[in-house]
Amino acid sequence: MAEATAYQVIGTRPVRPDGADKVTGRAIYGADVRMAGMLHGKVLRSPHAHARIKSIDTSKAEALPGVKAVVTHKDLPEAPDKIANLGEGAVNLKFLSNNVLAQEKALYRGHAIAAVAAVNVHVAEEAVNLIEVEYDILPSVLTAPEAMEDGAPILHDGMTTTSLGEKTDRESNVASHYRFTLGDVAEGFKQADLIIEREFDTATVHQGYIEPHNATAMWNEEGHVTIWTSTQGAFVVQKQSSEVLGIPVSQVSVIPAEIGGGFGGKIPVYLEPVAALLSRKTGQAVKLVMSRTEEFESTGPTPGSRLNVKMGATKDGRVVAAEASLAFEAGAFPGSPVGPGGMCIFSPYSFPNMQVDGYDVVVNKPKTTAYRAPGATNAAFASETIMDEFAEQLGIDPLQLRVMNGAKEGDRRVDGPTHPRIGFLETVHAALEHEHYNTPLEGPNRGRGVASGFWFNVGLQSSVVINVNSDGTVSLVEGSTDIGGTRASIAMQAAEVLGIPYESVRPTVAGTDGVGYTDVTGGSRTTFATGYAAYEAANDVVRQMKERLAERWNAETEEGATALTAEDVTYSGGVFGCSKDAGKSVSFQEMAELMPRTGGPISGRATVQPRGVGGAFATHIVDVEVDPDTGKVSILRYTAVQDVGKAIHPSYVEGQIQGGVTQGVGWALNEAYLYREDGNMSNASFLDYRMPTCLDLPMIDTVLVEVPNPGHPFGVRGVGEVPIVPPPAAVANAIYRATGQRMTDLPMSPGYVLDKMQS
């Protein structure tokens, strides 16, 4: 349906509505919030990776002039041992509470122990250093394979593995084990002429958003808490905060500030409940902002992993069996994205026999959280490397191998669902035809790699209200915080339906008191689901206008004529007409002016939970050069092909792809949490946690393939996450072509590559 449609607004590249405020410094981000009498807070954090907290003495801190309050876990209510659904992922509330302020044990370096509110941040910092904590230091364990060994230090007393849905009775750091099966892998391997089995390790990496976490809270005299924060979802902060604080959601209002990047990392609460507790104790607004060190040590990175993958292919390039065992580091509390990793690992393909085992393993690192296609990048590094080996060893072009095995509509994924209309093969064909792929790569120490990736995307819940102004413009109220231009992509969908210029739609992101429930900006869902809500709300406006015009025209019509209904009113190109009377014509603006005389204000509203989520596929091509003396890898050229369904605002779609590629390249080459023997992170700064600078990359070419998602009125698929999935594997495959060495570990830092080359 969508291919043939000529759109007025969709597919254009207008300036974003919040743009001027963001390029002039006027936009208010969380840390910019200022209130009269506001106090500043600071959190005391564990210097140990694993320790029992014997005592906390806050008396010296409380005595310091300028200190207004100190809080510890004792100030939180006892959290129930129950699971709460928080939109993108479920959370055990006891774990959430213990992560906000440690109770009996510090489970990682940086674990919050106590917090202070004071007249300024320097006094708060001095006070934090005066808090005396007695620790009983315990042995720590930092990686999944070590944590799974017999005799490994146990993080959670009494925790046993839930295996294939059954509770086992042995105490373990393995929180859970799942298995996905399709076909019979043992039978599949019997048909294989070539079997490749490898073990891969990937390091813990951070989302690396530039804006640190922040929260400002005011707990007023009536017991109502208002929280200003930079978050991916105001309602999720409201829910988590109310659960941790033990008060009803109705007593918590969350006002989302502008957000300086999230990538999954700004979904959990860290500071919000603490700021609220400090405000309750002091009667003043309290602001907390993390340092960059706290960001690395105390928020939620995405897991390091051990991946064992075995795949078998026939001589003619048909992959007949694929098996994976994925062990992901959950961090200090259960809940790694090992599930999504298993859902994505083989899903670009239609392998007949597949099996995935996943293990969620706790270790003495910060509790991991989502990071752009969580789990899928780790997994694809393994499977896409082996696909490249098949291509090489069987003498088949690596993209042709993907054509031969690629998934199509109707193929089953290992985790059960059947692919609807998808555009994976279209991305491979576009890559095959691309000038980049057809230009020979010349010069020594150079190599070209390709890799593909899948992310399933999510729908979840969204609400939108559209209020018509008397001049024919509208205000659009949405609950999705705008991390990367979604005010524009949502307003454009409304404008398209309303037949009015994009500039006539003024979008606003509202807080929990200002709009219906809306899930997080995450899972690549916002332009899809909140856009869907905007589409529905705009249609609601049109429907109401049609009803009013039918009524109005009936009043004008001579008696005896057949009464018009809304169905008789047409709407096209911003003008209402009548299918029974070509002479009738009212523009949207005229109708807006008529509102006071036709029944009053018009508001369109929609709440949605769309089911027609369209999965996203990407195929990337990268050229690298490896310095044979140092092992340093330079990215020479990068082309990212992606099925985007329908690009609402192509510039921001390209931007999502370019940003995802860059994060993936950082993950591939240098980013990693580095640890000392004692379990302390040694590189908790932007200096030594090496994210790419603009000097580390070329321009990133994008190819937007548009295979419309039948589950969305404009064909939208989520686009934000899948571009991070292929890069590590694509870069690894390119390094192989340059050096003849297979990379099995991330990051492929110069020292690692050099070792491989010299081995």
Next chain:
Amino acid sequence: MQTFDYVAAQTVDEAVSLLASKGDQARVLAGGTDLIVQLREGRRQLETVVDVKKIPEANVLSYDAQNGLHLGAAVPCHRIYNDPVISKTYPGLMDAFTLIGGIQIQGRASVGGNLCNSSPAADSTPTLIAHRTMCVIAGPSGQREVAAEQFCTAPGRNVLENGEFLLSLRVPAPPKNFGAHYLRFIPRNEMDIAVVGVGSSLVLGDDNSTVTDARISLGAVAPTPLLAVEAAAALVGKPISDDTIAAAASAAAGIARPIDDMRGTIQQRIHLTGVLTRRTLQGALSRARGES
């Protein structure tokens, strides 16, 4: 950050007397790109911070063919490389001054401060050593001079005594047929700390081939930046060739005694010492011959 007294000293004497009276509770501030971070992270606690940027002698930036470069210790990198004569005369110094931090850091960071922070990985120190730089130190008993290779004594430590501060640097004018080059190895292309840094200089005889003088200095492979005398010895008196350069590189790698840390391993650093010595010598040679 702990609180402290901030004093912008106007004269050398004022700075010296403040530093002398406060001992190790005082520290000089020039660009602040190291000191402010150390104070903020609580790695250093001070009673007094003495800003020396208003002292004229610490801000001097002059060059003449007789006396060479006179570089005030507080002069930020950007002032140096934006001076057309100085940047053209000392490309081997500019190699380092243009890659300390990013542009923002170079707007503040001084070469003197880089030396006084005395990190073994400091980018400017090896190239200062390769250029036979002398450090002018002001103190309670007047001024004294120390060769750059003698300045650092241990990680974060140097020859400055109580009451003393680094006032300026003197770099000789480049002799005829002189060439110098500094390179560091970092995993990214900018904004990084050297895994290894090497500064090399060469002076060629009239035949444009025989090495009459050579200086090779190694960073991040020992507690202080090293002057690799053994590496220079492999070159001096001989016609330059791939073989003599290889011998110098191997000698340099031989004296490297690095540690394992998050930025690199012992083995990797020793290997890179050889690689960068070779590459910097090739760069220095081409500059000595006027090829670049």
Next chain:
Amino acid sequence: MATRIHVQTTLNGEAVEFLCDSRQSLLEVLRDDLGFTGTKEGCSNGNCGACSLQVDGVLVDSCLVLAAEVDGQAVNTIEGLASPAQLHPLQQKFLEHAALQCGICTPGFIMAAKALLEKNPKPTEHEVRYWLAGNLCRCTGYDKIVRAVLDAAETMEASA
């Protein structure tokens, strides 16, 4: 210990006086005391460039400047860039090229790019990338930022 320090400065062309603690950075005073929150804090260690601004025309990270140091100097921040009637060409080009996603690094990038174009009105792509390497962006992959700066340079050159 230390007393409050009186600082006289020029902020975006206007004379401004303030009292500060010695330990307060220029960034902190601008944001928390003077209400100029357009300059952003990303790392407070000089590693991300989000707090970039100009002091006497020189590009610096304001997290690594003590507020006391700017006595007698001119400070220029993102708030002073646009004229009342229109955006600076860099701001305009950042919008047209969609060179920002979350926008937190944007003021720093624009201030850094402004300093670049003052020094080098016709930079190459490599020169732009080299100059901006002290500014981290995690959203865009830099592609559109570099294009916006190159385009702004062309526009400014044409109108100069």
